Amino acid sequence: xxxxxxxxxxxxxxxxxxxxxxxxxxxxxxxxxxxxxxxxxxxxxxxxxxxxxxxxxxxxxxxxxxxxxxxxxxxxxxxxxxxxxxxxxxxxxxxxxxxxxxxxxxxxxxxxxxxxxxxxxxxxxxxxxxxxxxxxxxxxxxxxxxxxxxxxxxxxxxxxxxxxxxxxxxxxxxxxxxxxxxxxxxxxxxxxxxxxxxxxxxxxxxxxxxxxxxxxxxxxxxxxxxxxxxxxxxxxxxxxxxxxxxxxxxxxxxxxxxxxxxxxxxxxxxxxxxxxxxxxxxxxxxxxxxxxxxxxxxxxxxxxxxxxxxxxxxxxxxxxxxxxxxxxxxxxxxxxxxxxxxxxxxxxxxxxxxxxxxxxx
Ligand SMILES: Nc1ncnc2c1ncn2[C@@H]1O[C@H](COP(=O)(O)OP(=O)(O)OP(=O)(O)O)[C@@H](O)[C@H]1O
Numbered sequence: 001x002x003x004x005x006x007x008x009x010x011x012x013x014x015x016x017x018x019x020x021x022x023x024x025x026x027x028x029x030x031x032x033x034x035x036x037x038x039x040x041x042x043x044x045x046x047x048x049x050x051x052x053x054x055x056x057x058x059x060x061x062x063x064x065x066x067x068x069x070x071x072x073x074x075x076x077x078x079x080x081x082x083x084x085x086x087x088x089x090x091x092x093x094x095x096x097x098x099x100x101x102x103x104x105x106x107x108x109x110x111x112x113x114x115x116x117x118x119x120x121x122x123x124x125x126x127x128x129x130x131x132x133x134x135x136x137x138x139x140x141x142x143x144x145x146x147x148x149x150x151x152x153x154x155x156x157x158x159x160x161x162x163x164x165x166x167x168x169x170x171x172x173x174x175x176x177x178x179x180x181x182x183x184x185x186x187x188x189x190x191x192x193x194x195x196x197x198x199x200x201x202x203x204x205x206x207x208x209x210x211x212x213x214x215x216x217x218x219x220x221x222x223x224x225x226x227x228x229x230x231x232x233x234x235x236x237x238x239x240x241x242x243x244x245x246x247x248x249x250x251x252x253x254x255x256x257x258x259x260x261x262x263x264x265x266x267x268x269x270x271x272x273x274x275x276x277x278x279x280x281x282x283x284x285x286x287x288x289x290x291x292x293x294x295x296x297x298x299x300x301x302x303x304x305x306x307x308x309x310x311x312x313x314x315x316x317x318x319x320x321x322x323x324x325x326x327x328x329x330x331x332x333x334x335x336x337x338x339x340x341x342x343x344x345x346x347x348x349x350x351x352x353x354x355x356x357x358x359x360x361x
Contacts, residue, residue, distance in 0.1 A: 038232070040061075051217075101176070105157075144163065229248075244287070259325060280358075312327040
């Protein structure tokens with residue numbers, strides 16, 4: 001439904017220098033490459049999250065999808081239509097199939113809830129009666145049927161975002177873009193807006209692309225997720241894998257921040273990077289699916305002759321999957337602990353060796 005192929009975006013920031021030390025005719029202009037060769041495919045009906053740190057390129061990416069920002073190179077297509085080559089008029093038509101919501105809602109303060117939702121339909125030239133027929137069920141859908149005559153200032157943040165969602169859905173888009181849509185909301189309101197987006201995705205089969213800096217958002221509603229860093233998509237996976245086996249250091253940092261599952265400080269200070277004859281490995285184990293209910297730890301002791309000292313453990317529900325995480329010291333000879341790691345990996349556990357500690361046994 002959404003396809004980005006080799007999309008790059010470079011901003012040129014004009015220099016302010018004037019006069020003899022301007023350093024050239026551009027007065028010291030510099031460029032920022034906000035996106036680098038981004039490839040992304042979001043199939044119909046999927047909720048895809050793009051997560052990254054501040055300045056990573058999230059907003060630029062989402063704004064390139066409806067061409068609020070025009071890519072410097074590459075192609076963008078939505079619902080099978082390539083957008084980058086369209087005339088202004090054709091692009092305006094194509095944008096009816098792409099709704100968007102924003103962190104700060106972007107409602108018109110001097111218009112009622114009804115009039116805000118009706119606005120895109122008026123701009124499309126729709127007749128009054130038709131607009132009424134379209135807006136009423138949308139307000140019903142977002143739970144604001146009784147607020148049609150109120151003004152944005154009379155609404156809570158969550159209610160304002162509901163109005164924005166209804167407005168974004170007014171033109172019956174195939175795609176909804178969410179630009180940090182819950183970042184200005186408290187956790188409880190965030191939960192209710194995410195539940196509404198999930199409901200809309202299921203009921204209307206709407207494809208959703210959202211950008212966020214919060215793993216909680218990805219965990220709550222996304223089917224698939226990408227990590228963006230320095231304008232590049234550095235990893236992409238189904239959400240279960242995104243949370244169990246991040247492939248990049250940044251992915252692991254996001255996960256650790258979210259789970260707050262780090263070895264105790266005192267242990268971190270003792271960790272050595274290389275193993276020795278007198279050390280034990282400290283590992284982070286991530287397991288999902290059948291592995292969660294299999295007594296693998298007791299089997300390690302029986303089948304590999306390795307004792308396991310559990311330092312921290314946590315079980316999380318990621319949509320319909322259960323994810324187990326554990327930090328543990330594997331106690332045994334170097335050969336046996338290597339065998340134990342192979343055994344765990346052969347049972348689909350993701351094993352990351354955090355370091356090695358001196359044996360005390
Ligand atoms: N209009 C612009 N002109 C110049 N540089 C820009 C422009 N918009 C974004 N940038 C730069 O592009 C890079 C990516 O910015 P972008 O806003 O896409 O990141 P982000 O991940 O959305 O960050 P945040 O979470 O802080 O909003 C940054 O270095 C930013 O300064």
